[in-house]
Amino acid sequence: MALNGMVGISNSSRYTHLAIRKAPAVLILIFLLLPGVFSHAAPGNHPSKTAPSTMPSTNVILFIGDGMDEHQITMARNYLYGADGAFAMEQMPVRSSVQVHTLREDNPNQFRYVADSANTASTLATGLLTSKGRISTSAVKNINQETILEAAQKKSYRTGLVSTASLTDATPAAFATHTSHRNCRTTKNMSVINRSVGKTQQCALDLKSHGGSGSIAEQLATANIEVLLGGGMTPFNQPVENHDKGQPHILDMALNQGYLLINQAEELSITGYTSKLLGLFANKHLPVEWRGEKNQLAEKITTDNKGNAVFPTPFSCTTNPHHQGIPTLAQMTEQAIQLLSHNNQQGFFLMVEGASIDKQAHRRNPCGQIGELRAFDQAVAIGRQFAQQQPNTLIIVTADHGQAGQIVPLPESYQAASKAVHMAQYPAGHYAVLKTLSGELMAVNYATNSSPQGKWEMHTGTNVPAYMEGPGLDGVPALIDQRDINQLMRRHLKLH
Ligand SMILES: [Zn+2]
Numbered sequence: 001m002a003l004n005g006m007v008g009i010s011n012s013s014r015y016t017h018l019a020i021r022k023a024p025a026v027l028i029l030i031f032l033l034l035p036g037v038f039s040h041a042a043p044g045n046h047p048s049k050t051a052p053s054t055m056p057s058t059n060v061i062l063f064i065g066d067g068m069d070e071h072q073i074t075m076a077r078n079y080l081y082g083a084d085g086a087f088a089m090e091q092m093p094v095r096s097s098v099q100v101h102t103l104r105e106d107n108p109n110q111f112r113y114v115a116d117s118a119n120t121a122s123t124l125a126t127g128l129l130t131s132k133g134r135i136s137t138s139a140v141k142n143i144n145q146e147t148i149l150e151a152a153q154k155k156s157y158r159t160g161l162v163s164t165a166s167l168t169d170a171t172p173a174a175f176a177t178h179t180s181h182r183n184c185r186t187t188k189n190m191s192v193i194n195r196s197v198g199k200t201q202q203c204a205l206d207l208k209s210h211g212g213s214g215s216i217a218e219q220l221a222t223a224n225i226e227v228l229l230g231g232g233m234t235p236f237n238q239p240v241e242n243h244d245k246g247q248p249h250i251l252d253m254a255l256n257q258g259y260l261l262i263n264q265a266e267e268l269s270i271t272g273y274t275s276k277l278l279g280l281f282a283n284k285h286l287p288v289e290w291r292g293e294k295n296q297l298a299e300k301i302t303t304d305n306k307g308n309a310v311f312p313t314p315f316s317c318t319t320n321p322h323h324q325g326i327p328t329l330a331q332m333t334e335q336a337i338q339l340l341s342h343n344n345q346q347g348f349f350l351m352v353e354g355a356s357i358d359k360q361a362h363r364r365n366p367c368g369q370i371g372e373l374r375a376f377d378q379a380v381a382i383g384r385q386f387a388q389q390q391p392n393t394l395i396i397v398t399a400d401h402g403q404a405g406q407i408v409p410l411p412e413s414y415q416a417a418s419k420a421v422h423m424a425q426y427p428a429g430h431y432a433v434l435k436t437l438s439g440e441l442m443a444v445n446y447a448t449n450s451s452p453q454g455k456w457e458m459h460t461g462t463n464v465p466a467y468m469e470g471p472g473l474d475g476v477p478a479l480i481d482q483r484d485i486n487q488l489m490r491r492h493l494k495l496h
Helices: 025-033 070-081 117-126 148-154 170-174 216-221 250-256 329-341 356-362 366-389 411-421 482-492
Strands: 058-065 094-099 158-166 227-231 259-262 276-280 290-292 317-319 347-354 393-399 406-408 430-435 441-446 464-469 479-481
Touching: 058 117, 058 329, 058 366, 058 482, 070 366, 070 406, 070 441, 070 464, 094 482, 117 148, 117 170, 117 482, 148 158, 148 347, 148 482, 158 170, 158 329, 158 356, 158 366, 170 216, 170 347, 216 250, 227 329, 250 259, 276 329, 290 366, 317 366, 329 347, 329 366, 347 366, 356 366, 366 393, 366 430, 393 482, 479 482
Parallel strands: 058 347, 058 393, 094 479, 158 227, 158 347, 227 276, 259 276
Antiparallel strands: 094 464, 290 317, 393 464, 406 441, 430 441
């Protein structure tokens, strides 16, 4: 369904860890004290902070819960708030169900019914469909497709990307870079043949020396985005393609573009940053907030010597010690909004991704994904607070595709069925019984990959939700697709 068919849519302190790479401490201090360095005029293309205006700024915040379909939301909600609970995002006033479309690379006239984060984030970013693995390029022809972030920059909006993944991961990458495949993160290995895809999606096509746009990390470093917060120090430390002495590493490219680099959570809470900010808080993806007691994951059901199913012991979720010292998604979102909105008459586009709802579902880690969904919703709450003060802010919360976790019956139900048919009955795949915060039991399973060697669950092909709040949402249909979300955002920012 295309949005054009919609009826009634409005036209509408310390600085002890400052990690400036290879810069001596004295230079760091000089950098911080130089008044011109922090001038808004220098790094950004946004209007002067002294420009008089009585108009409220126009803002879009797009929250993407990776893999966050209704089943993953319900699992987390049941665990955290019980059967009658609700997340902050579920209290937003407008709600649609979103179809997820994926073209076949080998025949773009046909669809696949299971997507990945690359093609779906590309559609949210560009408003156009493409094939699996692609980063804002067209299927087969590999033509760059303009993203909403790029269009917003042309109209002098400030922009930001925040993620719990490496910033070179598919979702943030799709808003500001263009490659034939999500694996083209750095120049390393871009010349090596990727046997999982065909000729039209080889990263060699994207090398600058072959007329391409370069690696994802190189493109991000030069995309003039005011705020970049997430993981990914390792890819930013990779060499630049055909580098010169001035910028041997991709991080040098970013610093040469006027970024201040931080990598400690306490640096994030410092106010007054007015340069472009690059926060890289882990080498790859950020550690997740929660894990199972004793690191327990869902597991395969076995049978005893009498043929009865042996169900796993129920467990609760606990905090992950590896997350200590890592900023939360809510903290990163709050700082991004503060930087993007400060003295900004025009407005901003911000994308915030809760990346590891998906990554933990792949690993059959129910506590991991519940903790990440909780963290994502806390970030949404920060966005909603801002929108209360700045009513010309459109907030859309959605997911890119479905995941494998589902709520299934408790062991007692399988045991009763076993007695009835005199044969062991038990769930497929991997299974866990969680002791929820309200003391009830909830069983979940993951059953998209049962190979003994298969350590990785697959995505699923369900619709995903969209929760929306802000102006211009009258008449949004109950069923939309991901292109429509792009259209709603473009319309709000008047990018048509
Ligand atoms: Zn995934």
